[in-house]
Amino acid sequence: MTTTLLVRRLKRVSKEMRTLGETMDYYGGFGKMGDRGREMIGAARLVKSWTKHIERRLRGRYWPDRPIRQTLNRRGHRLARLLAANRILK
Numbered sequence: 001m002t003t004t005l006l007v008r009r010l011k012r013v014s015k016e017m018r019t020l021g022e023t024m025d026y027y028g029g030f031g032k033m034g035d036r037g038r039e040m041i042g043a044a045r046l047v048k049s050w051t052k053h054i055e056r057r058l059r060g061r062y063w064p065d066r067p068i069r070q071t072l073n074r075r076g077h078r079l080a081r082l083l084a085a086n087r088i089l090k
Contacts, residue, residue, distance in 0.1 A: 003058060010051045017044035 017040050024037025 003054060007051050007054050010047055014044045014047040014051065017047065
């Protein structure tokens with residue numbers, strides 16, 4: 001998966017969470033379902049902020065548009081070394 005595809009998926013998830021949260025808020029009113037709907041709207045805002053952060057990094061080419069595993073390995077990233085040592089990243 002490339003970072004561009006990741007951003008697209010996160011945007012879709014954020015939009016769906018916001019829509020569902022608004023529906024829950026509307027039908028739930030002041031009850032528990034309404035509270036959960038408002039929480040979901042807040043979580044959707046958080047996911048959207050993640051996508052903005054990743055896109056900003058992409059524009060600066062900090063994260064090139066190639067598979068994430070290659071990006072980590074190419075930069076000699078500590079996380080890549082840690083995952084390789086634990087045989088998580090192949």
